[in-house]
Amino acid sequence: MKSPNAPPVELQATRLRLEDLRGRIWNYAGAVLTCLLTAVIARLVVPWVDPANIVMLFLLAVFLVAWLLGRGPALLAAFLAVALFDFFFVLPHFSFAVADVQYLITFAVMLAVALITGQLAAVARERLRYMEMAQETRMQAEAERLRHSILASLSHDLRTPLAALVGLADTLVLASPTLPPPHDETARVLRDQAQSLAEMVNNLLELARLTQGRQPLNLEWQPLEEIVGAAIQRLGPVLDAHPVSVDLDPGLPLLEFDAVLLERVLGNLLDNAAKHTPPGTPVFVEARVRDAVAEVTVRDSGPGFPSEPGFEAPASHGLGLSICQAIVTAHGGKLWMENGPEGGARVCFTLPLGAPPTVGEEPEAA
Amino acid sequence: MTRVLIVEDDPQIRRFLRLALESEGCTVQEAGRLDVGVAASRLGPDLVLLDLGLPDGEGLDFIGPFRARSKAPVIILSARGQEPDKVAALDAGADDYLVKPFGMAELLARVRAQLRRRAGEGKTEAPEFRFGDVVVDLDRRSVSRAGDPVHLTPIEYRLLTFLIAHASRVLTHRQILREVWGPGYGESGHTLRVYVGRLRHKLESDPARPQHLLTETGVGYRMEI
Numbered sequence: 001m002k003s004p005n006a007p008p009v010e011l012q013a014t015r016l017r018l019e020d021l022r023g024r025i026w027n028y029a030g031a032v033l034t035c036l037l038t039a040v041i042a043r044l045v046v047p048w049v050d051p052a053n054i055v056m057l058f059l060l061a062v063f064l065v066a067w068l069l070g071r072g073p074a075l076l077a078a079f080l081a082v083a084l085f086d087f088f089f090v091l092p093h094f095s096f097a098v099a100d101v102q103y104l105i106t107f108a109v110m111l112a113v114a115l116i117t118g119q120l121a122a123v124a125r126e127r128l129r130y131m132e133m134a135q136e137t138r139m140q141a142e143a144e145r146l147r148h149s150i151l152a153s154l155s156h157d158l159r160t161p162l163a164a165l166v167g168l169a170d171t172l173v174l175a176s177p178t179l180p181p182p183h184d185e186t187a188r189v190l191r192d193q194a195q196s197l198a199e200m201v202n203n204l205l206e207l208a209r210l211t212q213g214r215q216p217l218n219l220e221w222q223p224l225e226e227i228v229g230a231a232i233q234r235l236g237p238v239l240d241a242h243p244v245s246v247d248l249d250p251g252l253p254l255l256e257f258d259a260v261l262l263e264r265v266l267g268n269l270l271d272n273a274a275k276h277t278p279p280g281t282p283v284f285v286e287a288r289v290r291d292a293v294a295e296v297t298v299r300d301s302g303p304g305f306p307s308e309p310g311f312e313a314p315a316s317h318g319l320g321l322s323i324c325q326a327i328v329t330a331h332g333g334k335l336w337m338e339n340g341p342e343g344g345a346r347v348c349f350t351l352p353l354g355a356p357p358t359v360g361e362e363p364e365a366a
Numbered sequence: 367m368t369r370v371l372i373v374e375d376d377p378q379i380r381r382f383l384r385l386a387l388e389s390e391g392c393t394v395q396e397a398g399r400l401d402v403g404v405a406a407s408r409l410g411p412d413l414v415l416l417d418l419g420l421p422d423g424e425g426l427d428f429i430g431p432f433r434a435r436s437k438a439p440v441i442i443l444s445a446r447g448q449e450p451d452k453v454a455a456l457d458a459g460a461d462d463y464l465v466k467p468f469g470m471a472e473l474l475a476r477v478r479a480q481l482r483r484r485a486g487e488g489k490t491e492a493p494e495f496r497f498g499d500v501v502v503d504l505d506r507r508s509v510s511r512a513g514d515p516v517h518l519t520p521i522e523y524r525l526l527t528f529l530i531a532h533a534s535r536v537l538t539h540r541q542i543l544r545e546v547w548g549p550g551y552g553e554s555g556h557t558l559r560v561y562v563g564r565l566r567h568k569l570e571s572d573p574a575r576p577q578h579l580l581t582e583t584g585v586g587y588r589m590e591i
Contacts, residue, residue: 156419159445159466160376166467167382174470176389191469198467202446209447218449218584221556223563229574230581246574254556260449260584359560 024072031065031073035080039088046089054089055110058082062114066121074118082111151208158201165194203319206264210326217258217330221356224248224255224287224296231266238271241279242300249288254356261327268320269298269347276345277302292353293333299346304339324349368392368481371411373403373428374443375421379466383415386470387477400428407432413480414440416460418451426455433459437487439480449584456538456585463536463585479534495530497578497591500569502530509569516568521546525561526569529579529589538586562587 038061042054058081066074083096086107091099098104169191178184225248232244266285273283281301288295321337328335328349335349370392372383377398384394395411397403400423407414407428414432418425429440442455442463452463461483462476495502499512507523509516518526525546529537539555547554562581566573580588 155445155447160379163466163468164376164378164382166469167379167386167473170469170471171382171385171389174389195467206447222559225563225566225574226559226581227583229576230583232575233580234583244575246572248574254560260447263583357556359557 027069027073028076030069031077032080034061034065035077035084037061038081039084043088051089055085055106058085059110059113059117063117063121066118067125070125071119071122074122075115078111078114078118081114082107085110147212151205151212155205158205159198162194162198162201166191166198169194200319203268203323206261207319207323207326210323210330217261219256219258221254221256222259224252224294227257227259227263228266228285228287230259231263231270234263234267235270235274238274239283242274242277243282244270245282245284247284247286252287252289252294253353255294255351256354256356257331257351258327261330265324265327265349266296266298268324272320272347273298273300273302273345276300289353293350294353295348295350297346297348299340299344301344304343304345305337321347368412369395369409370477371395371397371403371406371409371414373397373400373406373414373420373425374417375399375419376417379417379443382470383473386473389470390474390477392477400425403428404431407436410436410438412438412484413477414438415443416440416455417443418448418455426451426458429455429458429460437484439484441476441480452585453538453540456536457540461535462588483534497589498569498571500578502526511569518565518568522561522565522568525558526565529587533589533591536582536586536588542586 035058038057042049042057046054062074062077062081065077086096086098086103087094090103169187172179172187173184173191179187225246228246228248232239232246270283270285277283277300283301284297284299286297286299321335324347325335328351332352333350335347338346338348340346368391370387372380372387372394374380374383374396375398380396380398384396387394395406395409397406398421400420403416403420414428416425416428425442432440439462440460442452442460443466444452444455444463445466455463461480464473464476493503493505495504500516501510503509504527509518509523509526525542528542528545539558543554543558547557562579563573566576566579570576570579578590580590582588
């Protein structure tokens with residue numbers, strides 16, 4: 001999404017090109033400057049130094065330009081170095097004329113060496129930068145893998161003792177002969193608390209995986225009805241005290257979503273509704289098409305949210321609603337909460353409609 | 367006496383499974399590693415409870431070789447969020463799965479259902495099949511609900527009888543598509559879902575809360591009688 005102050009894309013691109021050009025001009029200016037500086041230094045030391053070593057100074061300058069400023073400036077520096085050497089250090093001085101023809105060979109060799117070392121230095125520099133980039137990418141991938149494996153082992157290490165706890169507490173509840181009343185009650189509480197702790201851990205891990213942002217959604221086209229049924233079935237006894245009424249628009253098309261995650265959304269919403277309302281009050285699941293999105297509502301007949309919550313999940317509803325929000329957002333929908341006109345809490349979320357695939361009709365004859 | 371093999375690395379979970387199964391009158395053999403489990407499976411258990419993540423390998427690698435020798439039911443013990451692993455295990459020949467944490471009632475219900483299914487295998491097929499108020503007459507290829515005939519298309523009927531033939535087993539989307547639609551339909555998950563929806567509308571009293579044609583989210587379907 002663009003911020004309102006950001007310039008349009010074309011302008012940004014032009015600016016980038018300009019900045020690039022400016023940078024390159026500076027590089028060439030740097031090459032010219034380096035050669036001039038070398039000429040000045042060489043001029044100062046010339047009484048004590050052999051002309052051959054002056055050539056060496058210029059070659060060093062070309063090499064440095066290639067290493068620091070790149071291929072183009074190095075090319076410029078090579079020619080400039082030869083010209084400057086000729087102009088200032090070869091008789092007659094302050095002229096491009098050459099008295100001793102031997103120097104033509106010097107120029108040719110100097111130019112060749114300058115061009116080749118410049119080229120080599122520039123290539124080496126590019127390769128080094130490429131290797132650094134590759135290294136960085138590798139480190140990022142490594143960190144990603146590490147995060148993933150920490151999450152996986154955390155998931156295993158947290159879930160295993162909880163599974164043992166739930167199971168072992170349950171063997172106490174179902175022991176025969178039954179435990180004496182106070183212990184039997186304790187065993188039940190142990191089992192139920194371990195069970196809800198396990199549910200919380202599940203939610204936490206799911207949220208960690210989702211906010212990590214690298215988990216691809218397993219998107220498939222499917223009827224919403226199936227996932228509503230699965231969520232109700234999975235909640236089982238939690239909903240025993242509440243009649244659930246399901247009203248899905250028969251014209252609702254197939255929707256594209258991750259079945260496991262969306263079942264979790266509906267499961268969390270139904271679970272919240274059951275927990276925050278008095279026993280015996282009904283819970284409703286409704287879905288219809290509205291303004292080119294599918295809108296799903298889970299509402300109850302309880303006291304409603306303490307204040308109009310909008311898009312912010314109230315803390316009293318814990319992790320469950322935050323996960324629902326993360327899942328719906330990952331599907332390109334939005335989720336919000338409100339109190340119904342006739343009371344009760346409502347949580348609504350949308351899913352994009354898209355273009356569902358068609359299911360071929362079969363011929364009626366057997 | 368029913369012999370159950372438990373392949374699971376956590377000793378406390380093994381203890382819970384042992385207590386539950388022994389209360390049911392089963393003899394239990396435990397393995398904390400894959401190689402021990404593979405060795406123990408040669409003794410011919412009547413049922414296997416198999417954890418997918420073992421210290422010396424994947425539980426998945428147990429299933430193929432075991433299936434080649436034995437038809438005894440294999441129930442996977444798995445965690446929430448491991449759907450692709452469950453699908454792979456079921457495709458390899460496992461029969462059902464339990465999601466940790468689970469209680470004793472859930473465990474024993476699944477174990478009993480698998481043992482019952484295994485005991486019923488190979489017997490001459492009953493010509494008639496009932497669930498809820500639905501009667502399926504396999505000889506006459508007719509279906510009725512509460513006494514009224516129900517019209518099914520050929521694919522719907524094939525789908526229903528395939529699910530009935532594997533009642534209590536979790537069937538993956540791929541397994542059903544291959545058997546009912548034939549090879550080449552492996553990717554048409556939405557087609558299968560639409561057909562199951564149609565069957566529910568014709569046969570279930572509340573299609574949004576099915577009692578028999580159950581969804582195993584992210585995995586497949588299971589027919590519950």
